[in-house]
Amino acid sequence: MDHKKSMRNQLIRLAYSLVFFIAFTAVAVLADLLSEGIRQLGVADFTYYLVALTARLMLVVDVLLFCYAALFSAWDFLKGQTE
Structure with a gap:
């Protein structure tokens, strides 16, 4: 039973992470x-x-955080499988 609860918690954490990364990418x-748009307006x-x-830095940070989260989730999942 504990294994099912752990798996459900991992899936919930994954879903929240995906929502966060999608929102950050959208920004x-x-x-x-x-x-x-401002380029066409003729600003400096x-x-x-x-x-x-700023947009490109946000995308780079998003990708780096996504990779970190994916590696952490994979490590946590594999650690749970061996115990």
Whole structure:
């Protein structure tokens, strides 16, 4: 019974993680779309590059956090299988 509860907790944690990463990615994509929109408005290049860089940094951080979470979840799952 404890194994089923542990498996359910891992699936719930995975679902919450996926929602978080999808939301974080959506914000980064919106920032990238915003940078393209303000570029067409004719704002200063500094502002455009600042918003574009922010969007790309957010995507990099999102990918790194996703990899960390996936590795942690896999390690936790494998550790639970051996016990």
